[in-house]
């Protein structure tokens with residue numbers, strides 16, 4: 001589905017991602033893990049075209065994303081829920097959802113009904129300002145906004161950050177439901193180990209900009225956790 005090949009990225013003179021190669025298989029949820037500052041968000045931003053690469057390829061189906069401008073990538077069917085959610089606080093829930101629409105490949109101006117079926121709270125709060133929603137509701141709004149393009153691949157960057165435990169559980173259920181009902185492939189940047197184990201099929205661990213391990217979730221043993229994940 002998505003394959004990253006020998007990717008290098010710099011912030012100015014600072015080499016941040018080093019010869020990174022990693023595969024995200026179709027129909028699976030891969031958790032990208034690692035301590036703070038290892039390059040997880042930078043990698044997601046590179047996939048979306050929000051950061052320039054120095055070298056490398058990002059193969060998504062038949063396209064090398066590295067050659068495409070950022071605005072073309074969402075249209076290929078990649079939805080992004082960025083870190084911190086980035087809801088527009090003064091716009092209504094409906095307006096926040098509409099922001100995703102221009103990237104739809106079919107140019108439809110209609111918010112797909114399944115989004116309100118998945119997240120009834122967004123239907124109930126359509127006219128409310130984004131900033132009036134709770135953290136968990138804002139996260140549902142951010143996921144809903146990423147889904148308005150009918151993506152095939154959904155990227156979520158730490159969706160559980162700063163969210164109450166019962167809502168965290170609900171977000172995990174929603175991700176699995178999206179995969180089952182819509183056949184989505186998911187890339188989940190996640191630092192909470194129990195959540196990653198519950199939701200993910202696979203893991204990829206980064207450390208100081210390099211891939212250190214990847215595999216199925218049952219292969220994420222204590223040694224890897226100690227070496228790369230515990231603080």
Ligand SMILES: Nc1ncnc2c1ncn2[C@@H]1O[C@H](COP(=O)(O)OP(=O)(O)OP(=O)(O)O)[C@@H](O)[C@H]1O
Nearest residue numbers: 011014016034035036037038039040041042043083
């Ligand atoms: N805009 C920027 N300019 C310069 N350096 C940056 C910039 N953004 C991130 N960095 C640096 O790049 C490295 C990787 O950061 P990144 O945010 O990708 O890590 P992360 O693994 O997502 O961390 P976190 O878990 O804290 O979100 C860090 O050393 C960070 O300080």
